[in-house]
Amino acid sequence: MKYWIYIITLVFGLSNLNAQEFECQVKVDAVQTGKLQLTIFDNLEQSLTEFVNQNSWTNNRNLKDHQKIKCSMFVNITSYEDNFFEASIQFQSSRPVFGSDISTPILNINDRSFNFNYTEFQPLNFNPNTFETNLISVVSFYLLTSLGMDADSFEKFGGTEYYQQAQQVASAGQSANASGWSSSGGSGDFNRFNLIRDLISQNFSQFREALYVYHREGLDQMHEDVELGKENIIQALDLLKENNKVRPNSLLVRSFFDAKANEVQLILNGGPEADVAAIKESLYKMAPGQNRVWKEIK
Incomplete structure (x- = not known):
């Protein structure tokens, strides 16, 4: 198996370890329902x-x-009636930076089309080949997508198998006509089905290559060579710029900067000097929604 975890496991030796991949904090907020006395939310x-x-x-x-992959899920319940929930989900994941005690964000998604049925004490079981419930499918989709992006950040195109599994979940949700899975649906311009479609598409191979260059050749190198690490991060931004020329205003590129904008700003402002004028111009074009952050780059 090529994925980095296998190599690390061999280096450190095998023992009686847990098989779970995530260390995730989950918070369900039901304040807007006005029904905080109900135990179903805690359950x-x-x-x-x-x-x-x-x-x-x-x-x-x-x-x-x-x-393990660190992640968080914030589920905001806006309405609850007869075991039907209207909600949004904020999903974030991160991975460690080699040679440091810090983590870097990988995925940061705010999905406002998270509606589902759930009964108290209902068991949650994931089957990748069938649609069980929208609750299970949406959560599983984001876990698999974050696994893929995490793998891509350690090995070029290392996340393909996880993206394919996430696409199976999306296709099953679409076939079941479940909330938020239509290729033309979603809240605003965000769409789960299109997110995973683009991650698998060859049209976004430069985006996936940028994930590797930014993290493995950029951030992970900074503990040894700050200048080289920063140069490689700028190279990753150039890859994103080229991808943006072919697929302007794509969900993937915008999602990248939703997670990374503040980090990019700090990197460009710190360490060895770089010609940031051209970089800022590209950033303004790729992620205009982050213009407030880009203005802080000097």
Whole structure:
């Protein structure tokens, strides 16, 4: 298996390790429902926490705690009636930076089309080949997508198998006519089905290559050579610029900067000097929604 975790596991030796891949904090907020006295919200939070952290989402991955993917899910319930929930989900994941004690964000998504049915104490079981519930499908989709992006950040195109599994989940949700899975649906211009379609598409191969260059050849190198690491991060931004020329205003590029804007600003302002004028011009074009952050680059 090519994925980096396998190599790390061999280096450190095998022992009786947990097979779970995520260390995820889950929060369910039901303030807007006005029904905080109901226990179903606490039960949902506990069930989701166990579903994410106690399941094994990949094959042959025995991880120590420091190797697990850190993530958080904030589920905001806006309406609840007869076991039907209207909600949004904020999903964030990160991975460690080599040679440091910091983490870098990988995925930051705010999905406002998260409607589902759930009954108290209902077991949550994931089957990649069938649609069970929208609750299970949406959460599983983001876990698999974050696994893919994490893998891409350690090995060029290392996340393909996870993206393919996430696409299976999306296709099953679309076939079931479940909320938020239509290729033309979603809230605003965000769409789950299109997100995973683009991650698998050859049209976005430069985006995926940029994930590797930015993280493995950029951030992970900075503990040894700050100048080289910064140069490679600028190279990754150039790859994103080229991808943006072919597919302007894409969801993927915007999602990247939703997670990375503040980090990019700090990197460009710190360390060895760089010609930031041209870089800023590209950033303004790629992610105009982050213009407030780009103005801080000097």
